[in-house]
Amino acid sequence: MTLDELERIVATRAAASPEESWTAKLLAKGPEKTAEKFGEEAIEAVIEAVKGDRQRLASEAADVLFHLLVMLRARDVTLAEVMAVLEARQDRSGLQEKAARNR
DSSP states (O other): OOHHHHHHHHHHHHTSOTTTOHHHHHHHTOHHHHHHHHHHHHHHHHHHHHHTOHHHHHHHHHHHHHHHHHHHHHTTOOHHHHHHHHHHHTTSOHHHHHHHHTO
């Protein structure tokens, strides 16, 4: 599965009834709730990374990716927009990028 495919799945589930779709139910609670859920999943991934449990980390990372796309959808930000930012950053090193953001 690609992130583009996952974004389409999120879009399909978002269009469903909140009674039938966890994604639609979460989105109905607003962008703040989707951000909170993303944060929870990110913390769970960090915990598994520290523990060193590869299978649990993979599972939590999948949750992070899914909930990132839900959060982006809640704010009408597309994966293409995010990828364009990443593409634009490819011309400079990570250290240069960080320095430019901290000006």
